[in-house]
Amino acid sequence: MKTPFVTKIQVEKIAEQYPTPFHLYDERGIRENARRLKAAFSWNSGFKEYFAVKATPNPTILKLLREEGCGTDCSSMTELMMSERCGFSGTEIMFSSNDTPAEEFVKADALGATINLDDITHIDFLNKHVGIPKRISCRFNPGGVFSLGTDIMDNPGDAKYGMTKPQLMEAYKKLKTLGAEEFGMHAFLASNTVTNEYYPTLAKILFTLAVEIKEQTGICLSFINLSGGIGVPYTPDKEPNDIVAIGEGVHRVFDEVLVPAGLGDISIYTELGRFMLAPYGHLVTKAVHEKRIYKHYIGVDACAVNLMRPAMYGAYHHITVLGKEDAPCDHRYDVSGSLCENNDKFAVDRMLPEIEIGDYLVIHDTGAHGFAMGYNYNGKLKSAELLLKEDGSVKQIRRAETPEDYFATLEGFWD
Ligand SMILES: Cc1ncc(COP(=O)(O)O)c(C=O)c1O
Numbered sequence: 001m002k003t004p005f006v007t008k009i010q011v012e013k014i015a016e017q018y019p020t021p022f023h024l025y026d027e028r029g030i031r032e033n034a035r036r037l038k039a040a041f042s043w044n045s046g047f048k049e050y051f052a053v054k055a056t057p058n059p060t061i062l063k064l065l066r067e068e069g070c071g072t073d074c075s076s077m078t079e080l081m082m083s084e085r086c087g088f089s090g091t092e093i094m095f096s097s098n099d100t101p102a103e104e105f106v107k108a109d110a111l112g113a114t115i116n117l118d119d120i121t122h123i124d125f126l127n128k129h130v131g132i133p134k135r136i137s138c139r140f141n142p143g144g145v146f147s148l149g150t151d152i153m154d155n156p157g158d159a160k161y162g163m164t165k166p167q168l169m170e171a172y173k174k175l176k177t178l179g180a181e182e183f184g185m186h187a188f189l190a191s192n193t194v195t196n197e198y199y200p201t202l203a204k205i206l207f208t209l210a211v212e213i214k215e216q217t218g219i220c221l222s223f224i225n226l227s228g229g230i231g232v233p234y235t236p237d238k239e240p241n242d243i244v245a246i247g248e249g250v251h252r253v254f255d256e257v258l259v260p261a262g263l264g265d266i267s268i269y270t271e272l273g274r275f276m277l278a279p280y281g282h283l284v285t286k287a288v289h290e291k292r293i294y295k296h297y298i299g300v301d302a303c304a305v306n307l308m309r310p311a312m313y314g315a316y317h318h319i320t321v322l323g324k325e326d327a328p329c330d331h332r333y334d335v336s337g338s339l340c341e342n343n344d345k346f347a348v349d350r351m352l353p354e355i356e357i358g359d360y361l362v363i364h365d366t367g368a369h370g371f372a373m374g375y376n377y378n379g380k381l382k383s384a385e386l387l388l389k390e391d392g393s394v395k396q397i398r399r400a401e402t403p404e405d406y407f408a409t410l411e412g413f414w415d
Pocket of ligand 1: 052054055073096097188191192227228229230271272273274275368
């Protein structure tokens, strides 16, 4: 079962002030989860989570995570600028970008961020535009497929990211020659994994490689970034990841591979987005139309502009009809938005309780890669973001877009 973190009564009250649709985040859930992650990796004295800003680029969320000891992982100029404005600096910022424009390297360097190079050619590019910083990281791509037992989890050989193993070895040597002194390694091999084995398996690959790097180049890495990829159960039948078991799994391989090789000082970093935020966000929307043709539709006031994952990936997001949590799911609906796109559906053939016009629907697990992926197709506007605070009050943390925002880039171009 998936239970919303708000009730119908709470949402009715919130909607008096902030019209639907809106994204709502749960401060208590976010903080408690961040503390669980930190505790699970407390065996590693240098552990740090660099929250993937792309998942939920909101200053209030970033500052809240900073209070919980997190840094930021940025992938673009605006994410770097947002981190800076939220007070992050220096080694609190990881810059894990790809196909990177020179000005973004310049900005990352000016902030003292740790630059994570996606490609061997970026060494010369970086050197030309900013020079080689003392502390630097390289992204690894092992190629092939990434499997856990018999399950193929993802296909790194098809992914545009990272360097091959020979390139990685060469990159460290070259960076050292060019003056780098402190080195890290990063890899992201599978997305949204709902298994406690992903991180330990990835860690074993990277730890073994760290030993080889030491043997072949004499370089002792100072950090290994396991990046993102710990997922959340979007469907109610799946068990969530157990972060304690994941932390213990990584600890086990750390002791098995790194400690005997004299690399027990390596700091472990994570760069999670989805795991940090997804379950602690709801997209709240209202049923505004009911339509019966060849299928039975409920039209809501949100659309793919507010949450793109179902339209883009066919992703499942659980839906709760507020106030009808215990009613039988005996109606089969397509829950649709208003875009002129037939894939603008939050649910297809979903069994739900009978929905009446005016009912509030909570779309679950929208706290990461939700609002952030929004766009403006059909001239639709992005919603507000709200924070349900620990004391039960609600704070607006981003206002809804207005037509003026939409037209702002056309200012001066009407005639
Ligand atoms: C470089 C990098 N780090 C971290 C993340 C966060 O991934 P997730 O939200 O799956 O944890 C992403 C997501 O796309 C990414 O590209």
